[in-house]
Amino acid sequence: MNRRKKGNQILKALAKRSKAKLAPKNKPKYISKADREKMAVESSQDTAVVAES
Numbered sequence: 402m403n404r405r406k407k408g409n410q411i412l413k414a415l416a417k418r419s420k421a422k423l424a425p426k427n428k429p430k431y432i433s434k435a436d437r438e439k440m441a442v443e444s445s446q447d448t449a450v451v452a453e454s
Contacts, residue, residue: 402410432440
């Protein structure tokens with residue numbers, strides 16, 4: 402691999418990484434298993450309170 406090709410390859414990789422950081426993130430935020438269980442308990446309590454009223 403000659404010097405010019407290697408330089409271009411490095412610059413392209415840097416540009417690709419910087420574009421990826423600017424791209425919108427479609428992935429939902431991670432919620433731990435304990436937090437999911439806690440939210441489920443809270444939501445079930447809320448629905449029970451509403452049902453009693």
